[in-house]
Amino acid sequence: MTLALTRDELAAALGRAGAGDRSAFKTVYEATSAKLLGVCLRILGDRQLAEDVLQDTYLTVWRKAGDFDPARASPITWLATIARNRSIDRLRSAGARMVAAPVEVLESRADEGPLASDAVEADQEAARLQVCLNELEDRTRNAIRTAFFDGMTYEQLAEREGTPLGTMKSWIRRGLLRLRSCLER
Known part of the structure; x- marks a missing residue:
């Protein structure tokens, strides 16, 4: 289930998560995981790999949420940048072993628009x-x-x-x- 939050609500939840609030972190995850999985999938082309990178992304978010500054970037931009960088790092580490899955694999995925x-x-x-x-x-x-x-x-x-x-x-x-x-x- 995707939770809809405004930019300010998401920024506040990130701030609370940075202070160690697990409930706020759960809120951030529910509001953004579908979008960030899409970022990872687009770069990696493999759902399993994208899900692994998504987990790494949220581990990073948990550790660095206190560093988020809403004056520098929107919350979703900050989160998407972490997901993008983690995905690129995974591509680099995998090298030529990566084989992209066909787009048709995603046809059965529910619309999380x-x-x-x-x-x-x-x-x-x-x-x-x-x-x-x-x-x-x-x-x-x-x-x-x-x-x-x-x-x-x-x-x-x-x-x-x-x-x-x-x-x-x-x-x-x-x-x-x-x-x-x-x-x-």
Whole structure:
């Protein structure tokens, strides 16, 4: 069951979880596990592996929830970043042994889509993000989209673009700083 929480409610629950509140952690899990499993599945392509990484993700969340700062990122962005990074780490450690499962395997999965109110809020946030992304130069915008929406590593991006790894990291870091500044306006 997916629990619907507002951004502020989720941030508060993360804060309480950071103080060791198990009930608040359960609330965070119920509200976000379906979305984070989707992040892991998209990157890993294997449900069992994605579920394992999801467990690692929530172990990290339990240990680091006290570090969450709602002034720096939305709760779901913070959580999705942890899930993304854990998934990429698992891909790196698995190397060539990874075999992606066909998309058809997911056809029998129940729809865990958001409530209408969550969809409206997400659409508004997505529209704001799109406006801010469009303010970035093309190469930075494309690098950020590919890294965060397609799960490509910085190393893969640097190789694809024929640029040094440090340069790619700088493009993305500066772009994310400009995005944050734009989104805070």
